[in-house]
Amino acid sequence: MPKAVHVLGLSVFSLGTSEFMLSGLLPPIAEDMGVSIPQAGLLISAFAIGMVVGAPLLAVATLRLPRRTTLITLLTVFALGQVGGALAPGYGLLFASRVISALACAGFWAVGAAVAVAMVPENVRARALSVLIGGLSVANVVGVPAGAFLGEHFGWRSAFWAVGAMSAVALVGVVAFIPRIPIPETRPKLRQEVGIYRDRPVLLAIGTIALSAGGVYCAFSYMAPLLSDVAGLGGDWVPTVLGLFGVGALIGTTVGGRVADAHLFGVLLAGTAATTVCLVALALTAHNPVSAIAVSFLLGVSCFFMAPALNARLFNVAAAAPTLAGATTTASFNLGNTSGPWIGGRVIDLGFGFASTALAGAAMVALSMGTVAWSLGLERRRAANTRLVTGSSRSKRPTDVAGHAVVRTTGHAAVPAAEHTGRNGAHPYEAE
Incomplete structure (x- = not known):
């Protein structure tokens, strides 16, 4: 695997840490900024929505620009966004810094995925993409808990400074190792790229990603109250269980990336089926702390096992538009990350309890299994x-x-x- 792909994975580690670390920093941010915790939570929603909107927009805006220059520019803007967040004197500027960071993050994800695919043979696409997704997994295992630790001991702004420093290191790696990818004589045409959205396999791939990601995050977003209020675990156990989920995610990404190139649909069907089972098991046994811990780990393995295949599938069916394929993949995952928690919140508001979010998530992932089967039938x-x-x-x-x-x-x-x-x-x- 080229060193450049691993550099992209390091960059994604910084992006992923920034995206998810706020879940452990909301109380101190709310207190410092003089807002409620729900208002502080809007900072998370702003980032996710920025990813959904920014990925395709920035992919189109940079369609005819050199890939290496685009990556350097976006990563620089992202790092400056972290600095802006660390220095923000009020909620409004902090909110703006999150939106800017999300747009840069979305663009980097889209272009970075396209660059990773372009640098390797087609028979190892999923493995290359698993390196990028592995950066996100490591962010959940190391980056997010580290951000919470820094926020608790040195203030929430220190976590932003740390991500800014990591982004600077990643930027040096991009400058040093990402090659200058020649611009083809025939420049990409926007009409041709946008045309992929008329293709049924592409639409099915988008639906599969959004439903599977949404199903997982429908339950994962409310894992902390589920573990404490339903399973009866103490507050100190919550970071540990979330860390186990991240370890499972790293294992699943590694194994799935190595298998998906040869058995793409097998990985997708097995991953969606296993994730559905894990979510149902979590809902039915959440009152048992040992079971809740074990299932949380297995859920991380199962849902990230299929992540490389989800990415590779969209690149396979959208070969005519590699840049928008990466952007669409990013937007699809974040569409799920946005809709899943919203659906889980509505289920809780209806009085069904925290465990019911896992059942709602299982239903979403089961639907994604249906879209996979439909895609397989077309193939x-x-x-x-x-x-x-x-x-x-x-x-x-x-x-x-x-x-x-x-x-x-x-x-x-x-x-x-x-x-x-x-x-x-x-x-x-x-x-x-």
Whole structure:
């Protein structure tokens, strides 16, 4: 794996720490800024919404810019956003710094994923993307607890300074190791990139990501009160259990990244099924502290096991728009990260209790299993059509004026057979 991919993973570690560390800093931020905890919680929502909106917008805005320069610029803006947050004298400026940081983070994720895919062979795409996702996993294991520790002992602003310093280190790595990727002679066209949203496999991939991520975060966002109020664990146990979830996430990402390239749909089906089971088990056994701890770890393994495959699938079906594919992946995950907690909150407001968020999340992930099965059915039908076309090419068939064999279909114009297949006879949308 190129060093540049690992540098991108280090950068994602900084981004992920900033994105999630506020969950452990809300009380001191609220007290210092003179706002309520729900108002302070809007800082988290602002970041997630900024990611949803910023990823496609910045991907389009930087479509014709050099990739390396774009990464350097976005990471610099992100680091400055952390400094702005650390120095913010009031809530308004802190809110603005989070929005700016989210936009830069979204753009970096989108472009960084596209760069990682461009630097490796297609048969190791998922493994390369697992390095980036691994940075997010390590952020949950190390970065978020470290941010909470700094906030408790040195004030919440120290956590922002620490992320700013990590971003500066990552920036040095990007400058030193990310190569200058040549700009193709034929520049990407926005109309061509946006056209991927008319493709059913792309839409199914987006739905799968949003539903699976939303289902997990529907329960994970309320894990602290579930562990304390339902499982009866003391407050000191909550960071430990969340850390175990992060360890499971790191294990799942590592294993899933190595398996997904060869068995993409197998990983997706197994991951969604296992995550659904874990969420149901969490809801039914949350009153037992030992079970709640064990299931939390297994949930981290199962949901991050499929994360590299989710990313790789979208890149496979959106090959005509690699930049928007990365942006769409980022926006889809954050759409789930935004909608899942909202749905969980509504379930709690209806009086069903904290454990019910896991059941609501299980229902969302089960729906994502259905979109995976739908996608697999489309792939099998297209693969069958490809075999039919290539298999019959041995027989004599009519040709067009260019000498290409054509396929005659009832009610449709004759189409050159070459348009039905991609490299080496594979369908353009066939998972590799």
